[in-house]
Amino acid sequence: MIPVVLVTGFLGSGKTTFLRRIIATHRDRRLAYLVNEFAPVDVDGRLLAAESGRVVSLPGGSIFCQCLVGSFIEQLRGIVERFHRPSEPLEGLVVEASGIADPGVAGRMLRETRLDQVYRLSRVISVVDPGSFSKLLHTLPNITAQIEASDLAIINKVDLFGEADLGEVERQLAAIKPGLSVVRASYCRVDVDLLGFEHVTGPSGEYAVRADPLFAVMCLTMDGRVNIDALVETIRSAGEAIYRAKGRVPTDEGMMCLDCSASGIVTGPASDGGSTGQLVLVCNPAAQAEVGGLLARWGSVRTMTRSAPPSVVQLGLPKTPA
Numbered sequence: 001m002i003p004v005v006l007v008t009g010f011l012g013s014g015k016t017t018f019l020r021r022i023i024a025t026h027r028d029r030r031l032a033y034l035v036n037e038f039a040p041v042d043v044d045g046r047l048l049a050a051e052s053g054r055v056v057s058l059p060g061g062s063i064f065c066q067c068l069v070g071s072f073i074e075q076l077r078g079i080v081e082r083f084h085r086p087s088e089p090l091e092g093l094v095v096e097a098s099g100i101a102d103p104g105v106a107g108r109m110l111r112e113t114r115l116d117q118v119y120r121l122s123r124v125i126s127v128v129d130p131g132s133f134s135k136l137l138h139t140l141p142n143i144t145a146q147i148e149a150s151d152l153a154i155i156n157k158v159d160l161f162g163e164a165d166l167g168e169v170e171r172q173l174a175a176i177k178p179g180l181s182v183v184r185a186s187y188c189r190v191d192v193d194l195l196g197f198e199h200v201t202g203p204s205g206e207y208a209v210r211a212d213p214l215f216a217v218m219c220l221t222m223d224g225r226v227n228i229d230a231l232v233e234t235i236r237s238a239g240e241a242i243y244r245a246k247g248r249v250p251t252d253e254g255m256m257c258l259d260c261s262a263s264g265i266v267t268g269p270a271s272d273g274g275s276t277g278q279l280v281l282v283c284n285p286a287a288q289a290e291v292g293g294l295l296a297r298w299g300s301v302r303t304m305t306r307s308a309p310p311s312v313v314q315l316g317l318p319k320t321p322a
Contacts (some may be wrong), residue, residue, distance in 0.1 A: 001117070001120040003091075004094075004122055007019065008097045011244035012246075013128055016035075019094060021188050022194070023051050030091045031093070035048055036058045036097050036098045056078075063098070064106070077115070092194060104149045122198065124149050126147055127156050128169060129157055131261070133169055134168060150177070154185050158185060217280065217283075217303070219301070220247075221278050222276070224250070225250050227251070228256055231298055232267070234294050238290070238294055241284050241287035242282075244260065246260065246280055247277065249277045255277065
């Protein structure tokens with residue numbers, strides 16, 4: 001069976017950095033990658049596709065929500081058809097779940113769809129950002145669910161925090177899941193056994209029945225050139241109302257990448273050109289109008305909405321026996 005490595009972690013923790021490191025250090029292995037983004041605009045998938053020819057993107061929700069799980073199942077089947085051949089077998093699949101995903105339902109989904117005859121869950125790895133973990137632990141329940149489902153937690157960005165902060169995060173992780181393996185890393189530089197591990201499935205979760213009401217997704221489209229330093233100051237002025245911002249910004253120096261998380265804001269040249277920039281933001285719904293007003297000076301702002309989720313039967317999933 002094809003081992004599956006599920007990578008979770010809250011928005012901006014470093015999941016994409018971890019996948020890029022896996023791609024760079026496993027070029028001699030036939031691995032495929034599936035990237036799930038909460039926002040309907042694909043940012044991370046396009047970035048990873050430039051580094052590997054076996055990347056599949058699935059934006060627009062969580063793969064463990066009824067709004068997207070049907071598409072996730074189709075992609076899992078399609079990956080086998082595209083990349084797995086007797087002469088060139090696929091050695092593993094790495095799935096980057098969206099930052100709000102509850103991965104506790106992963107094992108159940110494989111069993112219910114009989115995909116457990118093709119795939120086996122090898123590892124569930126949670127990437128933790130010390131800058132946001134302690135603040136959001138008691139307000140966003142999916143963070144706890146991600147740790148409970150994991151067999152390894154990577155405390156990332158340790159170069160940005162002191163020992164007291166890191167020690168507190170380690171204590172909180174141990175309280176959520178005693179015995180959980182924990183490692184520290186900068187830029188997700190960590191040597192992890194991805195494929196030879198056998199994940200022990202814990203209590204099964206439930207499919208989310210709708211988009212998480214604790215998050216609002218907005219998209220800023222910029223057609224003209226933007227002063228990126230001034231845009232960064234606008235984002236900073238919103239404080240903790242913006243959980244995550246990521247995308248491409250057109251400037252006088254060319255297209256630039258902008259990445260905002262609890263640990264700070266990073267900018268740098270984009271690998272591709274173009275003249276139209278898009279910035280996807282995940283924010284507190286209570287501050288949505290305020291954030292939209294702040295961003296309006298930079299371009300057109302729209303709220304990203306999704307259609308009502310289908311039922312479990314429509315997804316082709318059998319009902320769970322009583």
